[in-house]
Amino acid sequence: MVKRGYHHGNLAQALVEACLRLIEDRGPTGFTLSEAAREAGVTPAAVYRHFQGRDDLIAEAALQGYHLFAERMEAAYASGIPSDLQAFLATGAAYLDFARENPGHYVAMFESGVSINRSPALHKIATRALGVMEKASEQLSQHIPASRRPPPQMFAAHIWALSHGVVELFARGSPGTKSPYPPQDLLETGIGIYLRGLGILPPDA
Known part of the structure; x- marks a missing residue:
């Protein structure tokens, strides 16, 4: 898996950047948290260290x-x-x-x-x-x-x-x-x- 946004120690920001790309492509309701995780190049479970939803x-x-x-x-x-x-x-x-x-x-x-x-x-x-x-x-x-x-x-x-x-x-x-x-x-x-x-x-x- 290509980790486009993630840098060690900066997972939260990588997820925000992934979120922004998905919003531009699909709108604010057009993606799931799991898809944001994939876009950032991390596992869905990792997202919940920083965001509840x-x-x-x-x-x-x-x-x-x-x-x-x-x-x-x-x-x-x-x-x-x-x-x-x-x-x-x-x-x-x-x-x-x-x-x-x-x-x-x-x-x-x-x-x-x-x-x-x-x-x-x-x-x-x-x-x-x-x-x-x-x-x-x-x-x-x-x-x-x-x-x-x-x-x-x-x-x-x-x-x-x-x-x-x-x-x-x-x-x-x-x-x-x-x-x-x-x-x-x-x-x-x-x-x-x-x-x-x-x-x-x-x-x-």
């Missing part, structure tokens, strides 16, 4: 994904400072880039059914990562008159929904959903329309 393994993949995601989002936000608009736009672009570059992690985080409340560690890092988008939204929303300013959480949720929709429909190569426009252009123009509606960007000439 498939959901535990996927939760660890999500945890690692949120760490990567938080770092990506924080770096993107910082790259746009001191412009609130540029910081906001950078976080939207970073979301799309992360999803395209880390599809296994992305699915484990957002599409596996594993709750961020599964463990304190998962909740903490997910809150940190998603909080970047809320922070960017809150800062940008200060440019809207208070009388028509949406709550920051609603502002962030709208952008998150738009970003997630572009990822799901057009950025991951789903069958039958090819768009004539690049995903980044769809996201950028969609956010532009939203921000013009709020009066943050001037109307098109």
Whole structure:
């Protein structure tokens, strides 16, 4: 048997990497824990030294994904400072880039059914990562008159929904959903329309 992922003393990480490959190939419910063990090149019994079941393994993949995601989002936000608009736009672009570059992690985080409340560690890092988008939204929303300013959480949720929709429909190569426009252009123009509606960007000439 070829042990593609396993290195002595690093069995748990080898299993996570196997899990990520299987998620990309089959989705989060398309494999068993035994198949993850085979993918990592170990016996099924070895898995239970670290994980009680498939959901535990996927939760660890999500945890690692949120760490990567938080770092990506924080770096993107910082790259746009001191412009609130540029910081906001950078976080939207970073979301799309992360999803395209880390599809296994992305699915484990957002599409596996594993709750961020599964463990304190998962909740903490997910809150940190998603909080970047809320922070960017809150800062940008200060440019809207208070009388028509949406709550920051609603502002962030709208952008998150738009970003997630572009990822799901057009950025991951789903069958039958090819768009004539690049995903980044769809996201950028969609956010532009939203921000013009709020009066943050001037109307098109």
